[in-house]
Amino acid sequence: MKLNLTLAGLLAATTFALSGTASASALDQFKTFVSGTKAARGEFTQTQLRSRQGAGKAQPASSGSFVFARPGKFIWTYHKPYEQVLQADGETLYVYDKDLNQVTTRKLGNALGSSPAAILFGSNDLEKNFTLAEAGARDGLEWLTATPKAKDTTFEQIGIGLKDGVPQAMELKDSFGQTSVLKFTNFQRNPQLGAQQFKFEVPKGAEVVSQ
Known part of the structure; x- marks a missing residue:
């Protein structure tokens, strides 16, 4: 895989201004947001920093789009610099690498657990x-x-930045000294989603590998 599975150990995303939250604490804003957001879609950019060995130097950013429905259904798509899709239907996680034309599958189960993906x-x-x-x-x-x-999670701490009741950014600090910074734009909160929105279709000719 070319891209770190930040949000599938992941990975990512959510949304909109909620009335009366502008002066609320971050924790109050976030709890209100989580309780009122069942689904969302939007776009993201992701940058990795090497805070220990790399003296904070940023690597080239990746970008893409997302859509999710709680709990455990999401499509997290990297468009640049490589095309890759992380998709879950509530039971199975699919990771599709377009260049390799390969799909890796694993049971979602409790995999979200204490991962950044669980937050979103x-x-x-x-x-x-x-x-x-x-x-x-x-x-x-x-x-x-x-x-x-x-104690067995890859991430030591996750920061969530909010404004007007909306998560605008996440900082994911892992046990290897790296920090991944996610910034969210163009959120749509609780959009209408089709019944088959999260059903994964294996691309023609793709190799499927189960883990």
């Missing part, structure tokens, strides 16, 4: 898997941190 695509019971705390204001956003309670 999982159930509303976030405090079961994360310790949430206020993290102050920065870059025009109100921030909170989500620290996984599980």
Whole structure:
């Protein structure tokens, strides 16, 4: 795989201004957002920083689009620099690499658990898997941190930046000293989604590998 499976260990996304939240704390804004957002779509950019060994130097950004419906249904599509799709139908996760014409599948099960994906695509019971705390204001956003309670997760801490009740950015700090920065744009909150929206169709001729 060319791209780190940030949001499939992942990976990612969500949405819109909620009335009366502009002056609320980040934690209050986020809880209101999660309880009121059943589905969303939008676009993202993702940049990786090497905070320890790479002296904070950013690698080239990737970008794409997303759509999700809680719990556990999402399509996270990288358009640049390589085409790759991470898709889950609530039971199975599919990762499609266009260049390789290969699909990797795995059971979703409890895989979302304490991953960043759980924050965006999982159930509303976030405090079961994360310790949430206020993290102050920065870059025009109100921030909170989500620290996984599980000891076997790849991520040490996840930062979520909000404005006017909307998640605008996430910072994913892993145990290898890298930080992935996600920024979200063009959110649509609770859009109408088709019944077959998250049904994965294996591309013609693609090799399928199960894990």
